[in-house]
Amino acid sequence: MQPWIRLRRTATVARLAAYLYLLYKVPGWIRRLRGLPPRSEEELAPTHERAARAILAAALSMRGVIIKLCQAIATRADVFPPAFVERLKQCHDAVPPQPFAVVKAAVERELGKPLDAVFASFEERPIAAASLAQVHAARLLDGTEVAVKVQYPDIEEIVRTDLRNMERACRVYEWADPKPLELLPLLRELTQHLGYELDFRREARCADRVREIFAGDPHVRIPAIHHELSTGRVLVMERVSGIKITDKAAIERAGLDPAAVVQDLMSAYVRMILAAGFFQADPHPGNLMVTPERELILLDFGLSKELPEGYGLGLFELMFSLMTLNEAAMIRAFQELGFETKTGDPGTFLLIARRMLARSETGGFEGEFTEQMTDDLFEAIRQDPVVKVPSDFVLVGRVFSFLSGIAHTLGSRANVLAAMGAAPPQ
């Protein structure tokens, strides 16, 4: 990467950090001079909105890690105000692609051969573009249809630079703010996830591992990886086609029952998360398809996650205790999952659980982590800083929340416990 580009990125981050600092601090100083109390959360809402807009603008111009950071912020309603979460959600699908010449050069460099020595054809227009890579349709010399995921050149260097800049900015912020948001743990988590996502060999291994979980299951398909053509920065995989999981009309036109599709989707994720403890942690609709033969296709294993041993059973115990309203079991499950209170008062867990349950129509947990319930859980935690949430739980909560959103789009419910095969007939 050119030094001037590195300098420009550093300057952009520094400028953004300074703007955010002053945006929040100057009104506070003025109020203090006037003898006024600090602004309430409600009064801060317009400031949050302006800050979120500035961050989004910087992210879309810089791309790279800052897009990833924004995506992470958008999933952390437990830490950030609603304006941040809402505004930065746009980073999930607003990334412009790289020109084909750049992609072609990257593939040839990685494979050590001209493009036409490996591919009979290679679509210039990408199927999808994300923050770190884009995907092109292609055909191998033997006629096999493949999808080629190509990492952007220099992205590793950009990521490293951005992470360094962000860490500096976070440290300055934490030094300057008497009650800072805990950004450094989030940054560490992001660094770890980015390391995963930039390693396409790892992604290939993860795809293989998830495929093993579903060996013999005719309802789930994981595209095969062409390992001999894949490198750390280029991933060549079987090209699959299907109906986008949220396209209810197309699913019905194919003669499939959307409720059955939801059931298959939930069964797949419950099997990965609760039973196998290893899962594809990015179930946004672009990564999920279904075929007319009722085969669920999972794509993109860059953000696959291994849970600690016994974590799936712990999650099951928490959901189960919520469903059965067993408060003693709820407290045990929260503690076993790694939740902590500074005071050690377990009553906090019950307050959180009751708040989540109050969201459901019946006042009980019916096996589904809805987006509202997850948001409420995180909101309760954000308001009560005595609780520490394990990052694995946040990731799993986000996954179930996404799945709930998909289920509702299809007019159904994402019942985790029913997906285990034990729900009563309705």
Added chain:
Amino acid sequence: MTAAAEPTPDRLPDRLSWTREELLDSGAYAAPLIAGGVRCHGGFEADGRYRSPRTTHRAPAIRAWQAGLAREGHELLDIPRAAMPPQYPNVEQAALLLAHGVRDPIVRTLTIISIVEGFGAMIRDVRVPDLAALVVEPIEGTALTHLSGGLFEAHARDESGYKDEGGHKQMWEAARDLALEKPKVPGDVLMRFMGRNAARRRPERPFPQLDETLERMLAMMAQVLVVEVFAEGTFDWGMRLLSDPKVSAAPEAAGTMVGHIRADENPHVAYLRTALSEVRARTLRTVDGRTLAGRTVVDALLHRILREITRNRPREQREDLREGLVAAMQAAAKPGALLEAFDALDSPWTPPARTGFEPESSDAAAAS
């Protein structure tokens, strides 16, 4: 503290209407039941006898409904015990494995039993239709009118616990932990549990002419009744194995705990038998304005469930379990010899030719 105490009815035995609060009432105990450090439901009388939870009024209520059914001249249906498949591995086989340090399969089985028990709580989510509109004959003063008025809820609380009290799920975990000294639960326990359940698809409706909610409720009740009756085999297995001093670290406490669960299950079998017998003695309205004998529906549902449980499922479960058992035995000193000894202790079983609820040819014409 082993014998189960019969609750003393403080109401007339022929009283037929009970409030939800009464059916959920446990009354006061002289001492609570603490299992594995967890406060569980139920408790002890002053004389040390165990009394099941929520039976102060539920037990006499069920007896009163059964008496009412008998007064009307109807029989109480019975699930034949002969149809009950044996446990695999049986007590002797399980004890052999434990004696040879092969613990994971037994820990896994006990944990899955606790999970299955806990899932019994989902009975509270079964939708109950307007039965008075769907049953031709009067249903006042029956167990049927109390399903959503406390019976399902009491059942759910018994199985999974409620508020600060553990239920059967926690009691099975406590029995396991007492006997096997808080063993490490194998990481694949949910995978095994799901492997058995997740592939199931919603079955076809055998009586599409019935109100769907009614049909699903009856199917669920029939299923749970059969499972509860056959759980006798599991209780027997659990009590014998966990009270064996050769393999259990706390033979008396662990065996007694399973005995308490067994005692708690009696009201479940009793109310489900009663309510399904009440349906069997009545006539159901179909969605097209015709009628159908309740006996036809209940017997067909029980026949289908018994046939499924006694035919294919024991073989499938056995095959599924055997694979894991053989794999676990590889950790033993002499796996080949252990497997041979294990197989020598096997108890052969042939499912009965009849379920006892075969549809009769006259049933086909029962729809009027």
